[in-house]
Amino acid sequence: MGRSIVELEAIIRNTVCRVCTDRTTTGECGREDPTSCALFRLFPQVAEAIQTVDSENISDYIEAIRRNVCPVCAEQAADGSCEVREQVQCALDAYLLLVVEAIEEATGKTFERQGLSAAGTGQPVTIGRPVQ
Ligand code: SF4
Numbered sequence: 001m002g003r004s005i006v007e008l009e010a011i012i013r014n015t016v017c018r019v020c021t022d023r024t025t026t027g028e029c030g031r032e033d034p035t036s037c038a039l040f041r042l043f044p045q046v047a048e049a050i051q052t053v054d055s056e057n058i059s060d061y062i063e064a065i066r067r068n069v070c071p072v073c074a075e076q077a078a079d080g081s082c083e084v085r086e087q088v089q090c091a092l093d094a095y096l097l098l099v100v101e102a103i104e105e106a107t108g109k110t111f112e113r114q115g116l117s118a119a120g121t122g123q124p125v126t127i128g129r130p131v132q
């Protein structure tokens, strides 16, 4: 897609951190340990997942993220469950739609939203659950 990992991370930080509930009023990550944020702790895998896909279908990008990121994340249990995800503490999972929008910005593509929301509720499908 012609974007470096550094550029991609900057775009996604600008999109996601800006609205993240963990962000402080001064614009810093408010987590006790900012490196615990799976979105950026595993950003090379996130970026690789994005960059290895050449598709107009956003579901392909979501599936690639699932395949490449969660299995190498220390938070995922052997059965595929994730306590962090269940507690809505994974920024990658919680802000997946914004990550997707950042991908659109980075690639200049507009993806179909089919599979991104559950039956028109507008609720994003999270990376730990099947795409409908
Ligand atoms: S938790 Fe992650 S997404 Fe949220 S402000 Fe910190 S680094 Fe950004």
Ligand code: SF4
Residues within 6 Å of the ligand: 038, 069, 070, 071, 073, 074, 075, 076, 082, 083, 084, 085, 090, 091, 092, 093, 127, 128
């Ligand atoms: S959902 Fe869980 S396993 Fe997947 S990236 Fe987030 S913290 Fe890691």
